[in-house]
Amino acid sequence: MCYYKSLAQRESELLSHYAASFQNITDELEPIKERFSILMSKDEKLGSLGLSAPNEIHNLLTLYSQKDSLPSSLTKPELSELKWSLKTLSSFRDNGIYRYLENGFDYLPTPIITAGDPTHFKLFKWGLIPFYIAEREKAMVLRTQTLNCISEEMYEKPSFRDAAKNAQRCLIPVTGFFEWRWLDEQGTVKIPYYITFRDHQLRSMAGLYSRWKDKETGEYYYSYTVLTCEANSILQYVHNSKKRMPVFIAKEDEQAWLNKELDPKEVKELCHPSRDPAMSAYTISKLLTTRNIINNVPEVLKPMNYNTAIQEAHQYLLSGDKKKAIEAFKNVVSGDKIKAEDLANAAQQEIIAELELK
Numbered sequence: 001m002c003y004y005k006s007l008a009q010r011e012s013e014l015l016s017h018y019a020a021s022f023q024n025i026t027d028e029l030e031p032i033k034e035r036f037s038i039l040m041s042k043d044e045k046l047g048s049l050g051l052s053a054p055n056e057i058h059n060l061l062t063l064y065s066q067k068d069s070l071p072s073s074l075t076k077p078e079l080s081e082l083k084w085s086l087k088t089l090s091s092f093r094d095n096g097i098y099r100y101l102e103n104g105f106d107y108l109p110t111p112i113i114t115a116g117d118p119t120h121f122k123l124f125k126w127g128l129i130p131f132y133i134a135e136r137e138k139a140m141v142l143r144t145q146t147l148n149c150i151s152e153e154m155y156e157k158p159s160f161r162d163a164a165k166n167a168q169r170c171l172i173p174v175t176g177f178f179e180w181r182w183l184d185e186q187g188t189v190k191i192p193y194y195i196t197f198r199d200h201q202l203r204s205m206a207g208l209y210s211r212w213k214d215k216e217t218g219e220y221y222y223s224y225t226v227l228t229c230e231a232n233s234i235l236q237y238v239h240n241s242k243k244r245m246p247v248f249i250a251k252e253d254e255q256a257w258l259n260k261e262l263d264p265k266e267v268k269e270l271c272h273p274s275r276d277p278a279m280s281a282y283t284i285s286k287l288l289t290t291r292n293i294i295n296n297v298p299e300v301l302k303p304m305n306y307n308t309a310i311q312e313a314h315q316y317l318l319s320g321d322k323k324k325a326i327e328a329f330k331n332v333v334s335g336d337k338i339k340a341e342d343l344a345n346a347a348q349q350e351i352i353a354e355l356e357l358k
Helices: 011-018 023-041 054-065 076-090 136-145 161-165 233-238 251-257 264-269 306-318 322-330 340-347
Strands: 004-010 096-103 109-114 121-126 148-150 169-174 176-182 190-197 203-213 220-230 244-246 279-283 354-356
Touching (some): 004 169, 011 096, 011 169, 109 203, 148 244, 169 220, 203 251, 233 279
Parallel strands (some): 148 220
Antiparallel strands (some): 004 176, 169 203, 176 190, 279 354
16 A cells, blocks of 8 residues: 655646646645744744754754653643644745655645646645544544555445545645565565656646544544555565555546546546556665654665665574674664564565566
8 A cells, every 4th residue: 555655846847747826735834834933932942943944843842752851831732733844844845845755644734636626736634534524533543544545446435435426536746655565474574665757757646535524623624545556567566465556647647537527437447557667666775664853855765775784684694693683684674573584584585676667
């Protein structure tokens, strides 16, 4: 499934590709900026910093997250809001959107194009909440389960069928996404890949969107889900646990996807594996899942070859030093409960550092 994606693009290129206005995004960011400034001013140390110093703000917020370190001027919910706002605002800069890594479970406002208003970008949050959900607590739990929607089932699944039947389809701009190859059946040991396009141009993931009203606050929550389909040859190798991939809508089909008059058969015909020969995937470091650091940086996309590191760790294992072998393995591979047998199994597998469609 797709829980991590990337969008690093200049605003002018987004506008040119979709022929849509950015004004809605500008307007929607203003109250977030205002609230962020208010919260920052409540603490003397934070108040002396600005968005031009995201690393310093992040480090201070991380410090405040430690036990008994929260200043009396801030509450825990306010600290969480500051972290979320920093992630949101720091990606809109330099006349573009630079979200090298977006974790779906952060529920950040994402620019999308909707069938309801295809001439304006809108900021929706990843993780669809159906309009009929009554309780806020249930809505917040459900969004963790609706980051993706199996396209073959969109008209039947309760969480998605209303959005599908009402033609609430959207385009989600991306420059790539992330997935893991499992080296064991349980996924204890896995290698991250970045899947992207050799021309470095925008692509559009297919999605559904929804508007849900929070009865506690009276506010509307706008959300979306990413549609998935069977994997192409690259994702069959990379995503070997589920063998699924996001649906990509070709540039020439984007207007058709947003056409509310399409019938279900026509919609499903657009939900097929991408055969774009410019598509590729390569191994990256575990930086994207490293905690307590800013990982929305270009370095998260940097290639890394695992075979050398795994073989070096395996040499420790062959010499009988299991402790050093596992330590060396953990330095490069994601997983907290790695065992010596996991290392031995990984060493028997050749990890393809880069794949491309022919």
